[in-house]
Amino acid sequence: MVQRYSQLCPVAFGAGAVSTTGAVAKELGFSRVLIVTDENVKKMGHTQKVIDSLAAAGMETFLFADCEMDAPDYTVQTGADLVKTHAIDGIVGIGGGSVLDTAKGISTLAANHVSVSELLDSARNMMPLENPPIKLILIPTTSGTGSESTIIAVISDTKNHEKIGAIAPPSFAIVDPELTLGMPKEITVYTGMDAFSHVCEALTSVQPNPHSDILCYDTIERITKWLPIAAADPLNLEARENLALASNNAGIAFNDAMVHLGHAIAHAMGATFHIPHGIACALVTPVILELTAPVYPEKVKKIGTCMGLTISATDPQEIGIDVANGLRQFQKQLGIPTLPDLTISREQIIGCTNYVANEGLRFLCPVPATEECIAASLAKIYDCYQ
Ligand SMILES: NC(=O)c1ccc[n+]([C@@H]2O[C@H](COP(=O)([O-])OP(=O)(O)OC[C@H]3O[C@@H](n4cnc5c(N)ncnc54)[C@H](O)[C@@H]3O)[C@@H](O)[C@H]2O)c1
Ligand SMILES: [Fe+2]
Incomplete structure (x- = not known):
C-alpha cells in the first residue's frame, strides 16, 4: 500500500x-x-x-x-x-x-x-x-x-x-x-493524556503510515517517562521540553494518520458533559487499545513495551487486555478521575451512543464501529476503570 x-x-x-x-x-x-x-x-x-x-x-x-x-x-x-x-x-x-x-x-x-x-x-x-x-x-x-x-x-x-x-x-x-512551566498537576496530566491518546489512535487507525508510527512510539516513551515527573515537579524544564516535543510530534503524527473512534467518543463526552478533553481521551484510550489489538497485535504490544510493560501474552485479545490494564494503572497513579468521580452514571455514558454513531471519525476505526460496538465501548469505560 x-x-x-x-x-x-x-x-x-x-x-x-x-x-x-x-x-x-x-x-x-x-x-x-x-x-x-x-x-x-x-x-x-x-x-x-x-x-x-x-x-x-x-x-x-x-x-x-x-x-x-x-x-x-x-x-x-x-x-x-x-x-x-x-x-x-x-x-x-x-x-x-x-x-x-x-x-x-x-x-x-x-x-x-x-x-x-x-x-x-x-x-x-x-x-x-x-x-x-x-x-x-x-x-x-x-x-x-x-x-x-x-x-x-x-x-x-x-x-x-x-x-x-x-x-x-x-x-x-x-x-x-x-x-508550560508551572502548569498545575491536573492540567498537565489531562493534556498529556490527550497527546497519548492521539498516538494510540494514529497507530491503530485505518490509515497509519511509517512516519507517523515512528513519532507515535517515541511519544509514548516520552510521555510515560516524563508526565509523572512534570506532574510531581511542575517547574522541571527537562520534563516540560520532552512533553512539549511529544505533544507536537503527536499532532504531526495524527494529522496524517488521523484519530478515530476514541476521539469520536471524546468529542461526545466533551459536548455532553463539558469535561476536559484530556480526561475524556484518557478514559477511552484503554478501551480503544483493547478493541483494535486483534487487528494490530504487534503494534499494541509495542505500545505496551514503550510504556515499560512486560507483555508476555501472544493471543491478540490478551495483548489488548494486558496493555489496556497497564495503561489504566498508569492513569490511576496520575490521578485521572473515574466516571463516578465526575458524577457521570453508566446510563449517561451509554446515552452517548447516538452522538458517536453520527461522528465521522468512527469510520477511521479498523473495527467496524457499529452502534452495538459503540455502546459496548462506552459501557467498558465505566465498568473497567473504577
Ligand atoms: N485541533 C486539534 O487538532 C485538536 C486536537 C486535540 C484537542 N483539541 C481541542 O483542544 C481543546 C483542549 O485544549 P487543552 O487540553 O489544551 O485545554 P484548554 O485549552 O481548554 O485549556 C485548559 C485550561 O488550561 C489553562 N492553561 C493554558 N495554558 C496554561 C498554562 N501554561 N498554565 C496553566 N494553565 C494553562 C487555560 O486557560 C484553560 O483554563 C479541546 O476543545 C479539544 O477538542 C484540538
Ligand atoms: Fe485530542
Missing part, C-alpha cells in the same frame, strides 16, 4: 522560542496582527511576551482575550468580526488547544464571506470554504492537543451541543516549553 505523509507547517521548537514571534510574523508578511488568547494565559504574562516581540518587529497589535474552553462558535464569530473591523492581515494564537482552535476558526472564517454557523455546516458536509485562511502563527501553552500542527480546528456548535472539526491550517508553529 502506498502511504502518504507530510508536515503541515514549519515548527520553531525550544525554550525561549516565543521571543522569535515578531521575526516569524515579519517573514510571513504580517503588519496588523490580532493576538488571540484567554484571560488565564494573559495573566500568566505569556501574551505580553508575544505583544512585545511583535511590537519590536514594528507590528501594530490588537488583543482578543475572550477565548473560552472548547472554542465556542460565538467567540470565533466575535474574533472574525474584529479581523474585518481592524483590517488585520495576520493572527497569532497563544494558549491551550481551546485558544488555538478559536484562532484557527477565526483565521478561516474571517477570510470567507460566511457566518460561523455556515462555516460549521460546510465542515459537517466536509466542504472546505472558498478562500484560504488568513496567515496564522500558533503558540501552545499546554502540551497535549498538538493543534499547532494539525489542519483541524475543533469548534463547539453551542446551539446543537456538538464539537465540529473544521479545516483551518496554521502557517507556522512556535513551541516554547517554558510557557
Whole structure:
C-alpha cells in the first residue's frame, strides 16, 4: 500500500522560542496582527511576551482575550468580526488547544464571506470554504492537543451541543516549553493524556503510515517517562521540553494518520458533559487499545513495551487486555478521575451512543464501529476503570 505523509507547517521548537514571534510574523508578511488568547494565559504574562516581540518587529497589535474552553462558535464569530473591523492581515494564537482552535476558526472564517454557523455546516458536509485562511502563527501553552500542527480546528456548535472539526491550517508553529512551566498537576496530566491518546489512535487507525508510527512510539516513551515527573515537579524544564516535543510530534503524527473512534467518543463526552478533553481521551484510550489489538497485535504490544510493560501474552485479545490494564494503572497513579468521580452514571455514558454513531471519525476505526460496538465501548469505560 502506498502511504502518504507530510508536515503541515514549519515548527520553531525550544525554550525561549516565543521571543522569535515578531521575526516569524515579519517573514510571513504580517503588519496588523490580532493576538488571540484567554484571560488565564494573559495573566500568566505569556501574551505580553508575544505583544512585545511583535511590537519590536514594528507590528501594530490588537488583543482578543475572550477565548473560552472548547472554542465556542460565538467567540470565533466575535474574533472574525474584529479581523474585518481592524483590517488585520495576520493572527497569532497563544494558549491551550481551546485558544488555538478559536484562532484557527477565526483565521478561516474571517477570510470567507460566511457566518460561523455556515462555516460549521460546510465542515459537517466536509466542504472546505472558498478562500484560504488568513496567515496564522500558533503558540501552545499546554502540551497535549498538538493543534499547532494539525489542519483541524475543533469548534463547539453551542446551539446543537456538538464539537465540529473544521479545516483551518496554521502557517507556522512556535513551541516554547517554558510557557508550560508551572502548569498545575491536573492540567498537565489531562493534556498529556490527550497527546497519548492521539498516538494510540494514529497507530491503530485505518490509515497509519511509517512516519507517523515512528513519532507515535517515541511519544509514548516520552510521555510515560516524563508526565509523572512534570506532574510531581511542575517547574522541571527537562520534563516540560520532552512533553512539549511529544505533544507536537503527536499532532504531526495524527494529522496524517488521523484519530478515530476514541476521539469520536471524546468529542461526545466533551459536548455532553463539558469535561476536559484530556480526561475524556484518557478514559477511552484503554478501551480503544483493547478493541483494535486483534487487528494490530504487534503494534499494541509495542505500545505496551514503550510504556515499560512486560507483555508476555501472544493471543491478540490478551495483548489488548494486558496493555489496556497497564495503561489504566498508569492513569490511576496520575490521578485521572473515574466516571463516578465526575458524577457521570453508566446510563449517561451509554446515552452517548447516538452522538458517536453520527461522528465521522468512527469510520477511521479498523473495527467496524457499529452502534452495538459503540455502546459496548462506552459501557467498558465505566465498568473497567473504577
Ligand atoms: N485541533 C486539534 O487538532 C485538536 C486536537 C486535540 C484537542 N483539541 C481541542 O483542544 C481543546 C483542549 O485544549 P487543552 O487540553 O489544551 O485545554 P484548554 O485549552 O481548554 O485549556 C485548559 C485550561 O488550561 C489553562 N492553561 C493554558 N495554558 C496554561 C498554562 N501554561 N498554565 C496553566 N494553565 C494553562 C487555560 O486557560 C484553560 O483554563 C479541546 O476543545 C479539544 O477538542 C484540538
Ligand atoms: Fe485530542
